[in-house]
Amino acid sequence: MAKVNRTRSTSPPDGGWGWMIVAGCFLVTICTRAVTRCISIFFVEFQTYFSQDYAQTAWIHSIVDCVTMLCGLGFALCYSPAIAMVGKYFSRRKALAYGISMSGSGIGIFILAPVVQLLIEQFSWRGALLILGGFVLNLCVCGALMRPINLKEDQTTPEQNHVCRTQTQDFKQASPCSTWTKEWVQTCLCGSLQQEYSFLLMSDFVVLATSVLFMAYGCSPLFVYFVPYALSVGVTHQQAAFLMSILGVIDIIGNITFGWLTDRRCLKNYQYVCYLFAIGLDGLCYLCLPMLQSLPLLVPFACTFGYFDGAYVTLIPVVTAEIVGTTSLSSALGVVYFLHAVPYLVSPPIAGWLVDTTGSYTAAFLLCGFSMIFSSLLLGFARVVKKMKKTQLRFLAKESDPKLQLWTNGSVAYSVARELDQKDGESVALAMLGSSPT
Template sequence: MAKVNRARSTSPPDGGWGWMIVAGCFLVTICTRAVTRCISIFFVDFQTYFSQDYAQTAWIHSIVDCVTMLCGLGFALCYSPAIAMVGKYFSRRKALAYGISMSGSGIGIFILAPVVQLLIEQFSWRGALLILGGFVLNLCVCGALMRPITLKDDQTTSEQNHVCRTETQGFQRASPSSTWTKEWVQTCLCGSLQQENNFLLMSDFIVLAISVLFMAYGCSPLFVYMVPYALSIGVSHQQAAFLMSILGVIDIIGNITFGWLTDRRCLKNYQYICYLFAIGMDGLCYLCLPMLQSLPLLVPFACTFGYFDGGYVTLIPVVTAEIVGTTSLSSALGVVYFLHAVPYLVSPPIAGWLVDTTGSYTAAFLLCGFSMIFSSVLLGFARLVKKMRKTQLQFLAKESDPKLQLWTNGSVAYSVARELDQKDGESVAIAMLGSNPA
């Protein structure tokens, strides 16, 4: 097979072929996330055909989402790598690039929702699924656009790993049975593995991971039960599909405008706060949903929820990159999307069980709303504690020794104080020599 020539760059190009990567990721999100979310339109047909309740039917959608986020199977082989590639090609315009890329989900829902409903009416649910399967084959075209790029940080890490492997092989050839050689090999391999996955031990990333579990639990059921809920309050099938289209098109606006706004100088340093705000607003929308019993009331809900859903989805890679850095972004994003898997698997069936048990959607929607609000509050509380701790360290440093300076990561710069002490000592010595020439 021909060897792939990797483009080399010292920093993300923020343009050029990067826009083709954005276009490829845009198509990937249409073929994966949009198609997955449109499965809710099949929900009532599945219930009728298989004669199953809400909880049993919900497993169809939840298993699709879970496998996408959990395995190396199906959509997972396309979705996570495409998102990681965008992060490799963009730095200064990262939020905007992600906004355009992730807007494919909203555009896909806007277009596919009425089309899928029409396909079901014309060809039944079986024929509609076959046509969607043919459409998803366009992922092969998207994959052809993904051109690897090697950045300076990646090249440095790769060179270090190569040196480590070379030295390991040399020691193994020289003395394969030596205890010292075995210890060296183990140390080298552990060091390389630790360098690649050290973000897993970062407290900020652990908090983000926990919050993602609650956020993912809350966001998934709406796309399963939006159409059934609308039908239960007397909305027609076409109007329910129209609500999904509204949700999709506003999701697009949220993707792009949130990405563009948070790239502005006034909000660049507050992307983390914007992410929390968007998740919290979606949680509040959930709490209001049980009170909305007509189409004119559901339309504003779809607009609000869709906008902030697009907003926080755009900022997930940005916030992850802020915490772990660009070098570990691909691995960290894999972990973040992996953590979506379990909530995606269990939340729709749990919501369906609550609907079957209570005969109402209220309990299911309230649980989702509180879950998303808790996710936002948890991240906000963690950031507040970190800021307070940093302020306390700065105060203690100033009280103990005014010469001590504090770096932004909270560690005391003892080297600066040591240099100042050395200079003071030299000044005293010179003064003593000047006063006593003998």
């Protein structure tokens, strides 16, 4: 097997082969997220064929999404690595690159929704799934486009791992079965894992992870129940597929335009705020959905929800990179998407159970809406508390010592001036002792 030549760079190139990475990630999102979201069109077919209620049928979609986010199986082997690669190749235009990459989900829904409905009518749901399976094989082409890159901040880690492997091999040659070898291997593994996942102890990441749980609970059921809800209020099958297409194409606009806008100088420092703003507006859309019971009213909903869905999806990797940095971005994104798994698994069946119990979609949609609004409020509250703490530290520093220079790293603060004064005093004392007669 030929050796893979790694592209060497000191900083993200913000272009070049990076645009091929963006193209690969774009195709990955079409083959993964778009295909799974089009399962909503299969929902009524599954329910009719298997004679099951909403809660039981919803497990089909929820298991697909859960396994994608939870394991190293299926779509998970393509989705998370492709997104992480975009973050490695772009820095200055990261939000725009992610906007283009993640727009594949919207474009896929826009194209696949009517196509899937047509395939079901022509070849039944079994034939439609078979054709979609052949389409998903294009993920192999996407993987061929991915080229590794070594960044400046990543150069220390491979060296440390090389030293660890070299020393481990020396120990194995000396005594293959010795307990020292096992202890040394465990130490190396623990050290590398501790360095790779140190972001788990960051308070900002813990808040982000908690908010993701509520956000993921809210966003999933719509793509399962939007078509059935539209059919329940008198919309035809073709019109329901058309609504999904509208949602998909507006999702594209949200991906690209929101990514471009948040890369502008005026909004560059407010990407975090834009992220929670988009989540909150999607939650408000959910609260209005039970009142929309005709096609002319559902079209504006599909436009609004689709736009802000594309907006916050684009900013998830950007906000994660802002918190943990690019060095741990791949692992952090893995954790973030892993946290989507449980809400994706339970939210559609819970929503289906509410529909079966109450006989309407109102309770299910309201629960999803409040969940997303809570996610947004949690992030906003955490950011306000953090700014208040920083302001308080600066104020205390100025009050205690006018020469105090405050350095912040989370909640850590220390004075450079005091340390320099202390060192100067020690050096003067040593000089006086050295010049004094014995």
